[in-house]
Amino acid sequence: MNYKYTYESPLGTMIMLGTLTYLTDLFFVDEAYAPSYDDAEYIEQLTGPFEVTKMWLDQYFSGKKPFIIPPIKLEGTEFRKSVWAVLQTIPYGVTTTYGDIGKEIAKQQGKDTMSAQAVGGAVGHNPISIIIPCHRVIGSNGKLTGYAGGIERKKYMLDLESKHT
Known part of the structure; x- marks a missing residue:
């Protein structure tokens, strides 16, 4: 069901x-x-x-760091799952870049580089918004870019987290 x-x-x-x-x-x-x-x-x-x-x-x-994570089941390609796994390691109130995630995935796969654009595609197709914190990923220039839920929501969540860290 x-x-x-x-x-x-x-x-x-x-x-x-x-x-x-x-x-x-x-x-x-x-x-x-x-x-x-x-x-x-x-x-x-x-x-x-x-x-x-x-x-x-x-x-x-309510501005609190959640203490319990619901049981989740992710379906997608192995590449997307690897990106989503990295997203889950981004701490509350901290941001990272698409490029940094790309470097981590490349390292895991024994490659020299990984396309930040490919990473961006996987981040954008994250099936579990907020809990898998794709909103914590920003551009290499520090700008807020690419959030499937909209940049205003991304900004709201990053502001909320920064107030409570």
Whole structure:
């Protein structure tokens, strides 16, 4: 069975998708690359993983560093999963660049370089917004670039985190 839950955040409506065991997607309804899904195939219910996700989001948006991470299941290419794994290591209130992530992925793969553009594509298709903190990735010049949920949301979250670190 597939489940969904609608969450009203300070930044707009978010949708959680998943199973009774895992959160598989978390996204703003109007974000770029939001997954297409057939509402008829999902039961609207606050499952265990969604309860933990809701708790995480409530803590996050109240300015606290969340202490519990919901169980997630990521589906994607091995490259994307490797980028998403690096994203999960970015500490609360800290930013990194696409280039730095590219260097880390290149190192893991035994390569000299990795395209920051390829990394950007994987970051942009992150299926679990905020919890996998793609909003903490900035351009090499320090500018806020490329957030599927919109630059204003990215700025809001980075400001929120900087106030509480």
